[in-house]
Amino acid sequence: MINEIREPLVFEISAAGKRAVELPALDVPEKRDLLAGVPVRREIEGFPEVSETEITRHFTRLSQKNYCVDMGFYPLGSCTMKYNPKVNERLCALPAFAGSHPLAPADLVQGNLELIKTLETCLCRIAGMDAFTLFPAAGAHGELTGMMLVRAALEARGNARKIVLIPDSAHGTNPSSAHICGYTVREIKSNEKGTIDLASLEREMTDEVAALMLTNPNTLGVFESDICRIAEIVHSRGGLLYMDGANMNALTGIVRPGDMGVDVMHINLHKTFSTPHGGGGPGAGPVGVKKELEPFLPLPVVTGKKDGRYALDGDRPRSIGRIRAYYGNFAVLVRALCYILSLGPKGVREIAEYAVLNANYIRKSLEGEYDLKYKTPSLHECVFSDKLQKEYGVTNLDIAKRLIDFGLHPPTMSFPLIVHGALMIEPTETESRRDIDIFIEAMKAIAREAKENPQVLHDAPHVTYVRRLDEVAAAKFPVLRWEKKD
Numbered sequence: 001m002i003n004e005i006r007e008p009l010v011f012e013i014s015a016a017g018k019r020a021v022e023l024p025a026l027d028v029p030e031k032r033d034l035l036a037g038v039p040v041r042r043e044i045e046g047f048p049e050v051s052e053t054e055i056t057r058h059f060t061r062l063s064q065k066n067y068c069v070d071m072g073f074y075p076l077g078s079c080t081m082k083y084n085p086k087v088n089e090r091l092c093a094l095p096a097f098a099g100s101h102p103l104a105p106a107d108l109v110q111g112n113l114e115l116i117k118t119l120e121t122c123l124c125r126i127a128g129m130d131a132f133t134l135f136p137a138a139g140a141h142g143e144l145t146g147m148m149l150v151r152a153a154l155e156a157r158g159n160a161r162k163i164v165l166i167p168d169s170a171h172g173t174n175p176s177s178a179h180i181c182g183y184t185v186r187e188i189k190s191n192e193k194g195t196i197d198l199a200s201l202e203r204e205m206t207d208e209v210a211a212l213m214l215t216n217p218n219t220l221g222v223f224e225s226d227i228c229r230i231a232e233i234v235h236s237r238g239g240l241l242y243m244d245g246a247n248m249n250a251l252t253g254i255v256r257p258g259d260m261g262v263d264v265m266h267i268n269l270h271k272t273f274s275t276p277h278g279g280g281g282p283g284a285g286p287v288g289v290k291k292e293l294e295p296f297l298p299l300p301v302v303t304g305k306k307d308g309r310y311a312l313d314g315d316r317p318r319s320i321g322r323i324r325a326y327y328g329n330f331a332v333l334v335r336a337l338c339y340i341l342s343l344g345p346k347g348v349r350e351i352a353e354y355a356v357l358n359a360n361y362i363r364k365s366l367e368g369e370y371d372l373k374y375k376t377p378s379l380h381e382c383v384f385s386d387k388l389q390k391e392y393g394v395t396n397l398d399i400a401k402r403l404i405d406f407g408l409h410p411p412t413m414s415f416p417l418i419v420h421g422a423l424m425i426e427p428t429e430t431e432s433r434r435d436i437d438i439f440i441e442a443m444k445a446i447a448r449e450a451k452e453n454p455q456v457l458h459d460a461p462h463v464t465y466v467r468r469l470d471e472v473a474a475a476k477f478p479v480l481r482w483e484k485k486d
């Protein structure tokens, strides 16, 4: 297992005068006046000077130090890192989509507008909502948009209210979004089942409360089975129910948030509907609403005109305004629609069926080997802890790092906060039985090692270029650009 990496450690390979490409000398008269007035750069200062072989090897080597979902299993719980069909990449790169100008008038981009309208319709059907805006650029951006809609709708009723309730199992973006929108956040405790404690909700849900922000299934992967009662309590005191639908891949085609009393929600297209994500890449967090909130939707709203042509409606006086330039991250919308249409209704249901089956297969296979704090049945992800391994001085960090030696990406660690030493595993619907078995065997082997040879876990990973890095420094002071050293 312990391989020494023999690789040149040289990172600085620039040497004065080296070139990747040598063009022949100009053998026609130089027509500089053709470019008169255009700023033309003759030399670029401070670039590394390398040969073609060197630069190719440099970037190829760097790419191989990276782990990605195209290489193997990537069970980051809550993040939903799944394999996405390459055909959707091809379709969103079609020149007619990729090359259309964001400022083109509606008449010239009828196809794009039809795509937006069709995706809105699909999401309305899948989520049971009355309307969607597709333009928020991420889940957190969708939350902020959704909370702005809540504020606008309550203001229209006469009082925006002051407080937003959020369960202690929530994703960290929920309290931030409510706070940025000017609300005071109050936490609701989870009960021993890992779901919302109804008695606390009854107590906290006063006429000062604007909304409850609920993730369903929550970050333990547990479905809030009291959701209809929860919606009743919130509505009876004049509040609105916000659903964080980032975990929609546990529900698609089976139940619809709109039918459960949800007034406003977001979906992460980059988790459920075929956009690869990670590294902060572009995503989309469409927001769905019920009728009452529709007049406040952000601009522009795409409408279908009577003559069959689509238009952009900017004349909506009650709208919260623009929340994103142009039409959001359009290529993400193309991928989502392709995914939904290529799967069809039966396939959309299978997303949830396989996501849940795969997670429960892992949960059952590792029960007993790892501690499960919450015994409640879970859907698309399962949350173990390092409690059993702690007896041997092994932590969730050791387990995560050791998985790297097995060629696997670690699961999400130390989240949700209500599980100490959490290992949150989400296989998604796209993993095969064979790949999941490889993961399960690795986790079992690590549980054995924790008892027999904990030191090998403390020292892990053994096979990577860097071992345990200073993650805070790596995040706070990243070196993203080569700089010439004199």
Ligand SMILES: *Cc1c(COP(=O)(O)O)cnc(C)c1O
Pocket (backbone or CB within 6 Å): 078, 079, 138, 139, 140, 141, 171, 173, 174, 215, 219, 244, 246, 247, 268, 283, 285
């Ligand atoms: C991922 C996630 C978010 C945030 O989505 P981003 O696109 O990363 O901003 C919010 N809530 C839950 C439950 C999530 O899993």
